[in-house]
Amino acid sequence: MNAPTPAAGLAASAPPAAAPDAVLEGAGLGFGYGVGDAVFRDVSLKVERREIVCLLGASGCGKSTLLRVLAGLESADAGAVRFLGQPLTSPHPRSALVFQQASLLPWLTVERNAAFGLDFTHQPRIAEAVRRARVASALAAVGLAGREKAWPAELSGGMAQRVALARALAREPELLFADEPFSALDAITRAEMQSLLVELVHRWHAAVLLVTHDIDEAILVADRILLMGGRPGGILAEWTVDIERPRSAAPEAVARLRLEILEALRRSSLR
Ligand SMILES: Nc1ncnc2c1ncn2[C@@H]1O[C@H](COP(=O)(O)OP(=O)(O)OP(=O)(O)O)[C@@H](O)[C@H]1O
Ligand SMILES: [Mg+2]
Incomplete structure (x- = not known):
């Protein structure tokens, strides 16, 4: 079956040749809520066009805060965010956000x-x-x-x-920010939504920055996984996931990567 294409008016064309490769770039980012220690310090990361990047890390390590800074919802105390090559000071019209709660009116x-x-x-x-x-x-x-x-x-x-x-x-959107978008769903619906997300962002030619604390979710959807941790938080490790999709068809490679990430996550929680 051929995948349906978006209707007229929907983004389906390749980006102009002169456009920057990175949709999003954060350089030397630091942030604190003004109480206690900084949440994160000196965080640098990039999301390339059409790339799905998962930000993984233990609860409370600062993933949602970093996503809010990268999305332009909070201002960094240090460093700078660029969206499509331009400095970002507020949410960009070509970005979109999805959170754990659908927040429908x-x-x-x-x-x-x-x-x-x-x-x-x-x-x-x-x-x-x-x-x-x-x-x-x-x-x-x-x-x-x-x-x-x-x-x-x-x-x-x-x-x-x-x-x-x-x-x-x-x-x-050129970039979809998603903060644990499926964590309130039952396991089957969640798996369906994870596959749907990958299919849709490929079809829409969008990039994704997905925050999750679920290793399996990250391995299923990501092109690249960033592990966040430490106090103040930073990016501790990175994996490029080159397992062919659908990844459920490669259980051994998935299991190997899962173990590697789990071990890094364990080490990060001991820091
Ligand atoms: N509005 C706020 N005011 C003060 N501190 C905050 C605020 N929001 C978050 N924090 C603190 O900042 C730190 C990082 O929180 P954040 O929500 O970014 O973590 P997280 O990695 O997304 O966690 P989880 O996986 O549980 O969603 C935590 O110590 C949290 O208590
Ligand atoms: Mg969070």
């Missing part, structure tokens, strides 16, 4: 929730027909065609998270 239908990310003031204005096409295509891509008029209260957790994903895709 209960008084809006599925369709209007999916369109919601197109209404932000910093989002470029688009024609109504393009907007409708983008939303319809994104909802179809996450398997919710026909449920446009449903209310959030009628959705399962997995369906709500699909709407959140559609809302992000409708923005045609």
Whole structure:
């Protein structure tokens, strides 16, 4: 079966040749909440175009805080963030965010929730027909065609998270920031959503920075895995995951990498 292509108006073209390779670059980043020690210090990382990078680390090591700084939701105390080669000071219109909770607005239908990310003031204005096409295509891509008029209260957790994903895709992001987007879902729905995420970002030509503390999730979806840890936090290790997809077809390679990461995670928690 051929993979469906996005409808007219959705991002499907290759980036211009002159565009920088990295969608996102953080250099020498430091951040503290002003109470106690810094959360992280001297963190540098890159996300290339169309790359899926997972940020893995023990609970409380600063992953969500780093993601918020990289997404422009918090200002770094030190260092700088660049998005598509330009300094980033606030969330970029070509980025999108997905969190653990779908955070749908209960008084809006599925369709209007999916369109919601197109209404932000910093989002470029688009024609109504393009907007409708983008939303319809994104909802179809996450398997919710026909449920446009449903209310959030009628959705399962997995369906709500699909709407959140559609809302992000409708923005045609160059980069999707995702903070434990599937951790509230049951195991089967979660596995489905992980595969769907990979399929969709490949189809939309988007890059992803995914925060998780689940090693299996990281190995299943990532092109590259960064391990965060230490106090203050830093990037302690990095793996390029060159296991062919679907990775479930290569259980031995997955198990080997899993052990290696687990060992590094254990060592990081002893630091
Ligand atoms: N708003 C805040 N004010 C003060 N401290 C905070 C705030 N948010 C987070 N912290 C602290 O910053 C540190 C890093 O928190 P963060 O939420 O980034 O960790 P995390 O790696 O995402 O954890 P988890 O895996 O549990 O989500 C923690 O010590 C946390 O208590
Ligand atoms: Mg977190």
